[in-house]
Structure formats: structure tokens, C-alpha cells
Amino acid sequence: MIRVVVVDDEALVRSGFSLILSAAGDIDVVATATGGDALQTIRRERPDVVLLxxxxxxxxxxxxxxxxxSMPDAxxxxxLTTFDADEYIMTALRLGAAGFVLKDTEPEQLADYVRALAAGGVVLSPKASTTLMRGDRGLEPALDAEAARVRDLTAREKEVLRLVATGLSNGEVGARLFLGAGTVKDHVSSILAKLGVASRVQAALAAQRAGLLDGATGAGADAPGAL
Structure with a gap:
């Protein structure tokens, strides 16, 4: 079972997410909390995934x-967002969030998002990621440099990054490319270093902005959570 804690200030959101996710046979919403109770609840329940x-x-x-x-085995x-403030999302990604989910996400997609997160994948709600990708004219030089770094990756690294960006875990990427999970992990570490980013989700955003996912095919590209 995937243990989940939902943290939101609105009781309706907490109860709605809890009901939807608990209907999945492999997900257990062990608790819900407001912001003030969040840390205590998470430390007590030790969930696998937190929707915050x-x-x-x-x-x-x-x-x-x-x-x-700073929590051991965090x-x-x-x-969770209504996505009306891009700067909050970017700060969350820099702080280590594995993605973001819009509060109006279709109910049938929520369980898939949670499964992807628990497996080590990234989750970027398509509507929200589209907003992030719009960019800002003042950022064009930085985005051009980022795209160049993506282009400079090896062919194998681009394959790995493309699959990582569709929400697949290292094990799932390895199964697609007939590589061991350890080898995929080494590739991911190299990709993060070459792109100058700190997390898989930031690498996924870089891949999207550089057009690496344009025309992507296969189950991963169609899966909920894919960019």
C-alpha cells in the first residue's frame, strides 16, 4: 500500500482527495492535515507521498x-495548487518538490499521479506545466543556454531524460532501455550535473523547454503526469 497524507487548509479538498484516493486498492490516505498540523502529522504517520x-x-x-x-527518510x-502564481511553483521545485498537481485534476488521474510519485517519478500536471513553459522574454538568454545544455547531452542521456520527463522511475526507465537501475541512476546524476539542476523535475522542465519531448511516442508519453 502507498501511504499518503493530504495537507490543505480547505476541509472540502482534504475530504475529496481522501475519498478519491482511498477508492484505489493500492493507496491508503493515512491522514489529512492543515498547515499547522502538517509536520506533526507527517512525522507521526511516515507517509510515502505527501500532497501539500x-x-x-x-x-x-x-x-x-x-x-x-531535513527529515530522515523524507x-x-x-x-497542490490552483496555479495562479508561477513563482511559488518554481520555489517549491527548488526546495525539492517532485512535481505539482492542480486541484481540479480529473479524479481518475490522481491515483496514477500518486503511483508515479511513489515509484520515484515526477508529476507535472499538463495544464500547469504549459503555463510554466510560456517563459518570459527577460529569460530568453538563460533558456537558450539551457536548451544548448540539453542538446549537448549524449544520445543515451537524452533517451533517459525523455523517459524521466514522462514520469518514469529509474527501474521503469531501465526496463524500457534494457539497462540496470544503477546504470540509469548514474545517467540521471550525469544529466543533472550537465544541466546544472538539482532535481529530476527541474531536468524534466528543461527537457520540455528545449523541445526534447516534442513528438514523443509510447506509453510513457501518454501516461498521466507526462509533460
């Missing part, structure tokens, strides 16, 4: 995420 509201009136989701970074965290 990015902005709450009592304790901000970014503060909770930052605190979780859970995988995806941010």
Missing part, C-alpha cells in the same frame, strides 16, 4: 516543504 497545498493561511506550504528536507512531496 502550496499556499495556506496558517503555515505556508513552502515552509512545510522546507522543513521536510516522503515524496507534490504541491
Amino acid at each position: 497545498d502550496i499556499r495556506m493561511p496558517d503555515v505556508d506550504g513552502l515552509a512545510v516543504l522546507n522543513s521536510l528536507r 516522503p515524496v512531496v507534490a504541491m
